[in-house]
Each structure stands twice: as C-alpha cells, then as structure tokens.
Amino acid sequence: MTAPVVLDRRSVLAGGGALIVSFSLRGAIAQEQKPQSPALPGSLAKSPNLDSWIRIDANGQVTAFTGKAELGQGFRTAFQQIAAEQLDIPFDALKVITADTKLTANEGYTSGSHSMQDSGTAILHAAAQARALLVAEAARRFDLPPDGLRTENAAVIAPDGRRLGYGELVASDMLHVQAQPTSSLKDPAGFKVMGQPVPRVDIPAKVTGGAAYVQDMRLPGMVHARVVRPPSYGAQFVECDTAAIEKMPGVIQIVRDGNFLAVVAEKEFSAVKAMHALAAAAKWRESAKLPNQHDLANVLTALPSQDFAILQRSDPTVSGARSLEATYTRPYQSHGSIGPSCAVAQFIDGAMTVWTHTQGVYPDRQAIAEMLGMAPASVRLIHVEGSGCYGHNGADDAAADAALIARALPGRPVRVQWMREQEHGWEPYGPAMVTKLSASLTADGKIADWNFAVWSNTHSMRPGGAGALLAAQHMARSFAVPAPKPLPLPEGGGDRNAIPIYNFPNAHVMHHFIPAMPLRISAMRALGAYHNVFSTESFMDELAALAGADPVEFRLRHLDDQRGRAVVVKAAEEFGWTRGQQPPRNRGYGFAFARYKNLAAYCAIASEVEVDRETGRARLVRAVAAVDAGQVVNPDGITNQIEGAIVQSTSWTLYESVTFDETRITSIDWQTYPILRFNAVPDSIAVHIINRPGQPFLGSGETGQGPAAASLANAIAHATGKRLRDLPLSRKRIKDAIDA
Amino acid sequence: MMTLKVNGRDHQVDAEADTPLLYVLRNDLALNAAKFGCGLGQCGSCTVIVDGKAVLSCVTPLVLVEGKQVTTLEGLGTVATPAPIQRAFMEEQAAQCGYCIAGMMMRAQALLMRNPKPSDAQIRAELEPNLCRCGTHMRILRAVHRAARLMDTADAASDRSIR
Ligand code: FES
Numbered sequence A: 001m002t003a004p005v006v007l008d009r010r011s012v013l014a015g016g017g018a019l020i021v022s023f024s025l026r027g028a029i030a031q032e033q034k035p036q037s038p039a040l041p042g043s044l045a046k047s048p049n050l051d052s053w054i055r056i057d058a059n060g061q062v063t064a065f066t067g068k069a070e071l072g073q074g075f076r077t078a079f080q081q082i083a084a085e086q087l088d089i090p091f092d093a094l095k096v097i098t099a100d101t102k103l104t105a106n107e108g109y110t111s112g113s114h115s116m117q118d119s120g121t122a123i124l125h126a127a128a129q130a131r132a133l134l135v136a137e138a139a140r141r142f143d144l145p146p147d148g149l150r151t152e153n154a155a156v157i158a159p160d161g162r163r164l165g166y167g168e169l170v171a172s173d174m175l176h177v178q179a180q181p182t183s184s185l186k187d188p189a190g191f192k193v194m195g196q197p198v199p200r201v202d203i204p205a206k207v208t209g210g211a212a213y214v215q216d217m218r219l220p221g222m223v224h225a226r227v228v229r230p231p232s233y234g235a236q237f238v239e240c241d242t243a244a245i246e247k248m249p250g251v252i253q254i255v256r257d258g259n260f261l262a263v264v265a266e267k268e269f270s271a272v273k274a275m276h277a278l279a280a281a282a283k284w285r286e287s288a289k290l291p292n293q294h295d296l297a298n299v300l301t302a303l304p305s306q307d308f309a310i311l312q313r314s315d316p317t318v319s320g321a322r323s324l325e326a327t328y329t330r331p332y333q334s335h336g337s338i339g340p341s342c343a344v345a346q347f348i349d350g351a352m353t354v355w356t357h358t359q360g361v362y363p364d365r366q367a368i369a370e371m372l373g374m375a376p377a378s379v380r381l382i383h384v385e386g387s388g389c390y391g392h393n394g395a396d397d398a399a400a401d402a403a404l405i406a407r408a409l410p411g412r413p414v415r416v417q418w419m420r421e422q423e424h425g426w427e428p429y430g431p432a433m434v435t436k437l438s439a440s441l442t443a444d445g446k447i448a449d450w451n452f453a454v455w456s457n458t459h460s461m462r463p464g465g466a467g468a469l470l471a472a473q474h475m476a477r478s479f480a481v482p483a484p485k486p487l488p489l490p491e492g493g494g495d496r497n498a499i500p501i502y503n504f505p506n507a508h509v510m511h512h513f514i515p516a517m518p519l520r521i522s523a524m525r526a527l528g529a530y531h532n533v534f535s536t537e538s539f540m541d542e543l544a545a546l547a548g549a550d551p552v553e554f555r556l557r558h559l560d561d562q563r564g565r566a567v568v569v570k571a572a573e574e575f576g577w578t579r580g581q582q583p584p585r586n587r588g589y590g591f592a593f594a595r596y597k598n599l600a601a602y603c604a605i606a607s608e609v610e611v612d613r614e615t616g617r618a619r620l621v622r623a624v625a626a627v628d629a630g631q632v633v634n635p636d637g638i639t640n641q642i643e644g645a646i647v648q649s650t651s652w653t654l655y656e657s658v659t660f661d662e663t664r665i666t667s668i669d670w671q672t673y674p675i676l677r678f679n680a681v682p683d684s685i686a687v688h689i690i691n692r693p694g695q696p697f698l699g700s701g702e703t704g705q706g707p708a709a710a711s712l713a714n715a716i717a718h719a720t721g722k723r724l725r726d727l728p729l730s731r732k733r734i735k736d737a738i739d740a
Numbered sequence B: 001m002m003t004l005k006v007n008g009r010d011h012q013v014d015a016e017a018d019t020p021l022l023y024v025l026r027n028d029l030a031l032n033a034a035k036f037g038c039g040l041g042q043c044g045s046c047t048v049i050v051d052g053k054a055v056l057s058c059v060t061p062l063v064l065v066e067g068k069q070v071t072t073l074e075g076l077g078t079v080a081t082p083a084p085i086q087r088a089f090m091e092e093q094a095a096q097c098g099y100c101i102a103g104m105m106m107r108a109q110a111l112l113m114r115n116p117k118p119s120d121a122q123i124r125a126e127l128e129p130n131l132c133r134c135g136t137h138m139r140i141l142r143a144v145h146r147a148a149r150l151m152d153t154a155d156a157a158s159d160r161s162i163r
C-alpha cells in the first residue's frame, strides 16, 4: 500500500500504550451488529464502543472520530468543540478524523441534518464518559475519591495540586468498553468552547490555496480520466472508431465496458480533448421517452402510485363552512454543485482505494465492491471534501467511475473529474412533486378540516447496491436500478413534513408514492419538506386571508408547540411584523414556519420582497429568521447554514427547473440552468438563534429550505395580490399573473 | 517550453499552447486555489488575476498569457501571513464548502486594486460573474467590505512608516 493514508493503522497500533483498538479489525463485524442497546445516545446505539469515537494516545494526543463527512457545513469544527469541552482539552490540541471505512464507525449517510444528532451526540457522550474513566483511574492512582478531582487542560488534578496527564492515565484497553446509556455531562453554564462561535478549522486552507478538496489531490504517478456518458438515459452504445483517438498525444488508454466509455491520459487537458473526440466519434441508439415537462403535474398524478394514508384525525364535533382548495407543483431541480464531482481511485494488489466526496463511505463501498465483484473488505473509501453537494449529486457515481477505470490500470492512481455538462445532465435530481390541499374554516376563523395529498417519487436512490451507480448501470454486466422505496416516517421522503405541525381537529394526509421515475432522481436538501412546507405555508396564508386574519396570528392560533411558537414570535418581532402593515409600493411581506421533519430544528422566516411589475422580476430584499436547533454548539455555524439555506432556497424558488425534450436533458450548464447571482442577493439576512442549553442537538442544515420558499411566495402574493402555486415563481409567471 | 510568470516567479511550462491556463496552474504548477467549475466561462471559480485584471483561467489559453503577470490566491499571502483579503474572509468566516471562494477573492482583489473604496453596489456588480451555490453571498460581501477597510488601514500604516 503506497497510497498516502490519513492515519496508518500500524503506526497507531505500534504507538506503545496507545488507547485504540484498530477500527478495521472490528469494523466489518461492527457493521453487522444489531444495535446492542437502543437506549444509547446518538450513533453510540450502532457503534457502542467508546474508542470508536475517542482515542487517546500514550503521548496525550486526543483524536475524535466521526463516520460523518464534512460537506461544508462546518461540523468538523463543531465536533472538535464538543470533544474539547467534555474532555477539558484545548480546542487546538484535538484532532478530528472523518469518514473512512478503515478508521471510523459506520454512520451510514451524512444526510437529513443528522450529523449533530447522531455523531455529535455520540461524541458528546463518548467524550464525557472517557473523561469519567480518566478521572476514575486518576482517583485510583491518587488514592482519593473521584468527586474531589477536576479536569483541566488534558489532565486530572487533585485538590493538593498533583496532576496526571491523560496520556499517563490511559491504559491500552481503557476506552475499549461499551458506552453507558447516560453520561455525566458538563453543566452548560460552565461551557468554554461549546456555544462559542469558534472559527472553522477548514477555512484558513480554503482561503490561501491549501489542498482542501478531492479535486486538489495529486498522487505520485496519477493519471487523468474523463468519462463519455451516453447522450440520454438508456442509450445503447453502437460503435466508435477509436483508432485516431488512441494516437492523440498523451492518451494512455480508452476504457470501454458495455455502455461505459472513458479515456485516460497523462495530462488532464489531453484527457479533455480526447473525451471530446471520443464523444464525437461514438454512436448511440437512443430510446428515452421523457415526459412533457410543461405538463408535469398531470404526468405525475396519472402515474400508478402506492397510496398511504399517513394521518387521519377526526373530530366530528368540529366542522367548517368556508372552504378553499389549491394545487402546488414543483419541477425537477438540480443540486448544481459548483465543482463537478470528482474522485481518485487506485487499484493495487487486489485492493481498491477510492478518495471521494460521497456522503456515505460505507454504503458506497458496498456498492462499488458489488460492481467490481470484490469483497467489501478489499475496498476502502476515504472521504475527502468536495464542492458542496446539498444531497446526492454525482459524488458516488464519480467514485464508481474512478474505481472502474482504475481497475483497468492497476497501480496507477486515476483521477476522474466530471465536466459541467455531465454533472448537470446526469446527477440525480430533486424529484418533481404535486400537492393538492383543501381546508375549511369554522365561523370563528379556525381551520376545521385539513386535507393534504402529495404525489412524489422516492427521495433517495442512494447506493444500497451497485445498481444505484451509473457506471454499474452502464457496464456490460449491468446492474439494474434497484426498486425505489418510500422512505419511512416519521422522517419520510416525499411525505417529509406532509403532516402538519399545527393542531387541526380534522386532518387527513395522503402520500401517493410513485415508483416510476421518468428522470433520474435522489435526495436533495430537505427532500419532500421543501415542497410540502412551501405548500402548507402558502396555503396557511391563503386561509388566513379567507379568515381575514394576520398570517402570523393565524399560525399561532393553530400552534400548540411552545418552541414552535417561540421562533414564530421571535422572527415576527425581529422583523418588525405588525398586523395589517402597509409595505411600500411594489413590496410585500411574507411569513412562514416549519419544524424540519417535525422533529429537528424549528425555523421561522419573515421576508420582504420587491416586485417589478413591468418585468415580473421578484427580489428578496431582506429576510429575518429565528431558529431553535436545541443546544447550540457553534452559533456562527448555524447562522451560516441558515443564511445559505435562505439564499439557496430563494434561487430554487425563483429560478430553477431542470429542462428536457423528448429524449435528452437540456439544462446542462449555468446558461441553461440559471441560478441566483449577486444582483439578486438580498440587502440583509438576519438570523436569530434561540439557544436551548442542555437540550438535544437538532440538525439545522435543512430546516430553512421550506420556510424560505413559502415566506418568499407569501411576500410575492402580498406585493402583487396574486397567488403563485407553481415552482419556480419565475419572472414570466409573476408577470403573467400580474397581467391576468 | 514556454515561460509563465506566476506569483512573481518564472516557470518553465511544457504544455500545448491551447491548454487553458487553469490546467497549467493546477497540474503543472500544483496550485490549488483556482478551481475547475464549468470550463465554460460561466461560474468564475477559476478566476485569477492577469496584469491586474480578473480573468477566467478556464477559457484563457496559455498562449494569451505569455509574458504577462499571473497572480493566484497563493500569491497574495499565506495562513501565517495572510493578505488583507484573506484575513477578511477568515474573519468573516466567509465560506461554506468554500469551492467558489478563491475565485470570489481574486475578482474582489482585482476590484480593490483598481478601486480601493468600492460601494456595495459596485462590489455586487463586480462579483456578478461568479456563482456560489452554498449561498455564502452575504458573508462574501461583508468580507470584501472588510478587506477594503483592512487595506486602507494597512496603507495608512505603511504611509506612516515611510514618513
Ligand atoms: S471554471 Fe472557469 S468560469 Fe467556470
């Protein structure tokens, strides 16, 4: 194994007295283990040994391990804060190792705003319990009761001033023990590191040109590959005269396996040129029949569906009179990572190593091993950051591409970089959705009856097996796309946040799960919650208008959840929301609220927009958000996530839809898939965090997407007097509505 | 072989003349900052400064920069001794994934070199070609304003030291 690794197992094991049992020795078994004690907090339930999370070397070096991947959310820093706080170690002295199938626990995917809840919670408790073990050992050596001892600066200190460093206290198996269900956590009132806006550890390299991304890897002897994708879904390779291309300067090899076609060259730009030549020479038989993109709502609702009644609440004593119904739609939308997907793979002595920005090193390893017909133990996936992904983009596919090509060139590290058109054309999109809502109001202006139906594909086609990977679908011995499954509640997929958080006496929610997938789709930030919250919160405003009520007051009328009420009130106050307020001409105010998945962070957003009546152009002028993400670890990290969510959701909501003709995807770059630019950036965004010391961490990475969309839509309706229900709320749609 | 001046040093480069500058910077010179985002001149993540102007290195063939001064983010400063623009981006924590950030910083740097006191509107207009998908825009704007202030005080300090 000549490839550089983040941490060499042997050197770890060789470090005399070091406190770790190599994860790889147990990893394969640990994955199979049933949760041993479901009561264990966070990911400790699946990987219960303390040394899966915290390692202390004999020299005193402390390392925290997470199976989650840093995707630009900044939680590497947050985890470092948690471990430093609970262990009483200086922040800078601690190392964090992220997702690597050889070193870290199997935490599945980094998705669903789960990182803080799963991994953050595991590290919190593992660190606290490790500290307790160190204190107990010190008590034994000091021959003092543990109660009188304190920890400071990576040492246990006795009342008489004697101190023992953590490195001196560790014994080889001290942390190789199962976690306990409860820990003696520090009192949040005494926190020094947690709760502070500690600067992110990854930013200095990123602003000075340090190697920070998988795109920046340069291994000795590395070659560059480019893939030539078929022109459309399901296209079959017919022929390609490669003779001239093989002779192009620098070209090393053309790799073809069924419909999988790639070229490898010594230099990157040679690979790019050869790729263009190869694409021009290859002949394909196309057969795709894509739906009519202008009639998506009818197409989707006409497809066969599996129907689930996911909420049926009745109170025959309450019934409504005035009623309303509405249909909302969302198109397919792209993750649109700024850096197209990239991976490096190396195949040596029957072992495959892949450096990838996947969100799930273990599941992706499983899929790649299956594709290659290798044992998973012979495949190692190491997470290295890529460009922000916002869900399942081309990362896993690029990793598979690199592995398949690397197998054809044993020994040589192969770097595969997708081109812009490939990322836009082949990534699995956020699924199109349709919602139909109806409700009625009681005489005193409360919702008596609420009906919500959502039509959607699944929201995750992430690798479970090889069939999820493009390369595996395209190779001669091809793997079929696995049958899609609806994601289970309470988190849900297409039905995520379809169940209202509000208290309605009669409420019926239907999930129409559509197995057929006209376009390649998978998980995109917030999954179905983006559209379901957009629908719910738009409709709440429509009903408030029918009731003659102020939108904020109308929400509070139906909201019992105290933490929910608190963020609604906070956002309204900070925005300066007042009943019946008159905005300046061509401006409007909007409000929206949700608790992500009804179990993660709470978020309320008030917006002010400006609409140009001549052109239909809408611009978010300012947004004020209030968030409750439980115990805050890094307030600036949460603020950064919410600011980003508002801007990104504004872009989705105002501009974005994947376009296609009968056979091909036609939105293949930033010209054909425009996103928000600086001219549309708001004047200000304010984020107010309600900290809940001692409460569980609630993931905040996705909580803003839905409320931002609905808040914007409501503000546009306020500014124009017209309600738009089809995403995106494009300039043309706004203009047409104004002119209608 | 041709000579390329990058970050104040001459480099002998063996690359075909039509090779975009971006690939030469990243591969031949092993510089990380300029990023491949689209290769089409549509996103700005490859932005570098050539003779004082912000340039999209993905669509700039090598022949066009022969004899010119190319500056990348690496040429401005280091973690230990950051340039004002780098300090400003660190202080404002102006990154999420950060992939777009080097390009943003180079375009902003070119603006500040030409106009040390840009208005907010001028900064927004200047950054128009550069895309950020994470939605870090508010922080990027704050960081550019901060960089302008830092450069101003740095200049004032060096003026004093000259006198
Ligand atoms: S990579 Fe050069 S503009 Fe996108």
Ligand code: FES
Binding pocket: A072, A338, A388, B095, B096, B097, B098, B099, B100, B101, B131, B132, B133, B134, B135, B136
């Ligand atoms: S910070 Fe991720 S693209 Fe800008």
